[in-house]
Amino acid sequence: MNIFLQFYKSLFSPKDIALFRHQGIGKTILYVFFLTLLSALPTVFYSGSAIINGLNAIDETIDSNLPDFEIAEGQLHTEEEVPVTLNKNNFTIIIDSTGAVDPSVLSESGNTIALLKNEVYILAEGQEQTYPYTLLTSGTLTKNDLSDFLASAESLMPIIIPLIAIVIYIFAAGIRFIEISLLALAGLFIKKALAKKLEYRHLWRMSAYSITLPAIFFTIMTALQTAVQNGAIINWFVSLIILLLSIKEVPSHSSK
Template identity: 85%
Template sequence: MNIFLQFYKSLFSPKDIALFRHQGIGKTILYVFFLTLLSVMPAVFYSGSAIINSLHAIDETIDSDLPDFEIAEGQLHTDKEVPVTLNKDNFTIIVDSTGAVDPSALSDSDNTIALLKNDVYLNAAGQEQSYPYTMLTSGTISKNDLSEFLASADSLMPIIIPLIAIVIYIFAAGMRFIELSLIALAGLLLKNALGKKLEYRHLWRMSAYSITLPAVFFTIMSALQTTVQNGAIINWFISLIILLLAIKEVPAHKPN
């Protein structure tokens, strides 16, 4: 059975998921990478779009609206005694050399870039990143330097966006494998309760297919940019229910 047919069957058939426990581990790992690729596509698309839009918005705003600033010795310096906040094209730019803005207070805001006292903060399509100035440069950066850098960075987007996509994908794949390992551990309790003769390796394979339905659901929600309340709990609950149904489809062990 090819990987696409397995994907289709895993959406509704615990019986087929139970049969997948005998397949090679390589094919199961390939399926996990495929499912991860599918699930990160909305995040990659919106993150890339947000970064491109933010560069354009900042480039248009930096010369006319932002105050003069300088980043030296890992800190931001301006002549403003209060934070400066600008909103342009659904994008928020914050310049704060006072240390008054807490990055944790920006987590609920979308499409935001903040030049804070000691680091630069970016929130694009729900993906938060923060980089200290000392990691970005050991010298001095002025407002004019940043303007010139953004102009050159725009031409590098065909390279930068794929690199960001790879980072997101690798991180998501790592988290997916951890999730599967934990679900398979919970499956040990379920198989003992049901009296089924299954090993951890069988349960890991079955778990890889049990997460298909919630993964597709949350991919659709991400594509629609819709937040699901208690999403992690829902994801785990549905995955465990499907795994439970798949375990029940395994024939009971009959001792000799």
């Protein structure tokens, strides 16, 4: 059975998921990378859009509208005693060296770029990104330096965006493998309660396919920019239910 048919079957068939315990670990790992690729696509797209739109918005306002500032030793310094807020191209740009602006409040706003006291915050198309200044520079960065940097960064976008996509993908894959491993551990208790002769390696393979339905659901929600309340709980609950149903499909006398 090819990987695409496995993906289709994993969306609704615990019986097929139970059968996948027989396959080699290499094919299961390949499936996890495939599922991770699908689920990471919306995040990659919106993150790339956020960075490009954010650079464009700042570049158009930095010379004429932004107050003079300096980033030194990981902190933003300006002569402004209150936060400065500007609106440009459907983006809200905030300069705040006072520490008065709370990033958690910004998550409820529209497209936003905020140079805060210790970090830069970007919210675009529902995707949040936060970068401490220490990650961006180890020295001093002024308004003019930022203008020059943006000019260079815009020309490097065809390189930067793929690199960001790779980082997001690797991080997402790591989270998937941890999730599957924990789910398989829970499966040990389930198989014991159901008196099924399964080993951890079998449960790991089954867990890799059991997460398909919730993974695709949350991928669609991310693509639609729709927040899901208690998403982590729903994700684990659905995955456990599918794993439970899959374990029940395994004959009690068989471990292979």
